[in-house]
Amino acid sequence: MRHRAHDRATPSPARAAAAAAAAALALMALGLQACVSVYRPPTLTGAARAEPEHPSQGDTLSIDAWPARVPVRNTLRQLRAATPEPATGQAPRHALMGVPIRLSRPVTPMRRTPQILRRIEQELTADALLLSLSRLGPVLPGRTQVRSEGRGSFLFVSTDEPAADPRLAPAAYYKFVSGRVEPLEPEPRRAPALAQPALPQPPADLPAAVMIFEGLPVAAEPGGGGQGGAGPDIATPGTPTPRASTPSAPDADTPDPAVVIQLQRTWFSFYAPLASGADPEPRGLIVLLPGVFGTPADVIDAMVHQFRGRGWAVLRMLSHPSRFTERRAYRVSPDDPSPAARAIAREMSDRAAECAYAVEGVLSHVILERPGLARAPRVLVGMSGGALVLPTVLARDPAAWSAAVLIGGGADWLSVALRSNYASLINAFTFVWRPDPPEPPGADAAGQAAASAPAQVVPTAAQRQALSDHYLANAPLDPIHTARLLRELPTLFVHASADRAVPADLGDRLWDAAGRPERWSIGVGHELLFLTLPWHAARLADWVGAAALRSPEPAPGPTPAGAPSALGS
Known part of the structure; x- marks a missing residue:
């Protein structure tokens, strides 16, 4: 009996280790709570506010930043090859993603090259499978997922508990889909970023999906509007018409096509407020933007719980658009990095624009389902990669937001x-520094010149700086430019002063560009910042509630298609 009593009184090594670990975590939490330094900006009059670093007209940047786009349905349809109708001589109408378009010339079939077939398989198969599943039976709320070989996954907007929000019925589950027309062969030669075209207002059943035509100007055909006003007719006199086609057998008389349609998938989940009191309406809407591969569940679930418990509805982006981390390689010439810098700026700006389009689209869908949220406060909360794109998401329609919280963010995507220290893990961008090959003396010497192409070199600090300078000059959607719009609303930064994933000095640059708003600086790295974030969740939620009270009423909804945004005219 004595031995048994002694065994009960003496903890096992495993229990002792667990208790020690728990005590260490508790002490670490207390230490981190104590080492948080808080910066609160002084109250300034309008005349004393710092002037923005970048040229502007009024309260908007005078740049044409947003890629051209047209609305599309969230259904998968293929555009068949077409020829003008003999009777009328007019090009027939076809539906690309459900939107009627008019083809001004025949569509060129694609050759069945392995590259194209693999691209189609990765980009289209999972969408078709998901649509088939949705027709066969109900989609499980928040849990239906289809995986593909390519990066990106697929979900519908869903409710966490269907009974808590009956307005979002299974019929309203929504997947944001966008697309692009992208050259495949030869290497893309893309036009500069295009202003958003003035398109007709899309019908009510197309509130959210958009298509991005990259490098090809797109405008509404005069008198367009589709069949019965179902959508715009797309044609631009004097410019190539976007073309899409399906795999077909090679034809010796048919040239290789220039473009292929790529689809985008972005998925969100909607959480109704936790029931409390007699007020059935949410006090507002929180839009959570996660890290590149999703913020750890324990971290973001704690945030969602705190906001819902305080009466907020939460719209959570479960992951960024599927091309957000697509791998791209760039050759950079040490003698002239500007061509590579322009290409990098276009790509990075386009990926951020896709995040902004996704938030704009799904937000309009949720407001359509929940009209009570139309004039309620709306707050953007970005974490890590979500904080990197938050200023650009906000710039899509600044008047729609009441406050913003940026956790572990930074400016200058190229420098990030x-x-x-996550660059090799994410591996989204590869930079090969190699001098330009010498000009061959003649066509017959081309092979010899290729064989003697210059070897890869290690860039100097000055060459890296030149690449960065050229990039920032051509990246109007980078947060170094869009962060100035944060000066117009209550903003909170949560900063890790030892961050290496989003280097801490780039977080300082973003804070400076935003006008140095309130900032909580914690003496840890990126990982510990988010590991300890649940301990700050209640305090963050309290800050958001207070900020929403002192912010003006937001605009009733996202900027309609065709209206100018804060970054484009």
Whole structure:
């Protein structure tokens, strides 16, 4: 009996280790709570506010930043090859993603090259499978997922508990889909970023999906509007018409096509407020933007719970658009990095624009389902990669937001990609520094010149700086430019002063560009910042509630298609 009593009184090594670990975590939490330094900006009059660093007209940047786009349905349809109708001589109408378009010339079939077939398989198969599943039976709320070989996954907007929000019935589950027309062969030669075209207002059943035509100007055909006003007719006199086609057998008389349609998938989940009191309406809407591969569940679930418990509805982006981390390689010439810098700026700006389009689209869908949220406060909360794109998401329609919280963010996407200790893990961008090959003396010497192409070199600090300078000059959607719009609303930064994933000095640059708002600085790295974030969740939620009270009423909804945004005219 004595031995048994002694065994009960003496903890096992495993229990002792667990208790020690728990005590260490508790002490670490207390230590981190104590080492948080808080910066609160002084109250300034309008005349004393710092002037923005970048040229502007009024309260908007005078740049044409947003890629051209047209609305599309969230259904998968293929555009068949077409020829003008003999009777009328007019090009027939076809539905690309459900939107009627008019083809001004025949569509060129694609050759069945392995590259194209693999691209189609990765980009289209999972969408078709998901649509088939949705027709066969109900989609499980928040849990239906289809995986593909390519990066990106697929979900519908859903409710966490269907009974808590009956307005979002299974019929309203929604997947944001966008697309692009992208050259495949030869290497893309893309036009500069295009202003958003003035398109007709899309019908009510197309509130959210958009298509991005990259490098090809797109405008509404005069007198367009589709069949019965179902959508715009797309044609631009004097410019190539976007073309899409399905795999077909090679034809010796048919040239290889220039473009292929790529689809985008972005998925969100909607959480109704936790029931409390007699007020059935949410006090507002929180839009959570996660990290590149999703913020850890324990971290973001704690945030969602705190907001819902305080009466907020939460719209959570479960992951960024599927091309957000697509791998791209760039050859950079040490003698002239500007061509590579322009290409990098277009790609990075386009990926951020896709995040902004996704939030704009799904937000309009949720407001359509929940009209009570139309004039309620709306707050953007970005974490890590979500904080990197938050200023650009906000810039899509600044008047729609009441406050913003940026956790572990930074400015200058190129510098983040070059310097992050996650660069090799994410592997989204590869930079090969190689001098330009010498000009061959004649066509017959081309092979010899290729064989003697210059070897890869290690860039100097000055060459890296030149690449960065050229990039920032051509990246109007980078947060170094869009962060100035944060000066117009209550903003909170949560900063890790030892961050290496999003280098801490780039977080300082973003804070400076935003006008140095309130900031909580914690003396840890990126991982510990988010590991300890649940301990700050209640305090963050309290800050958001207070900020929403002192912010003006937001605009009733996202900017309609065709209206100018804060970054484009």
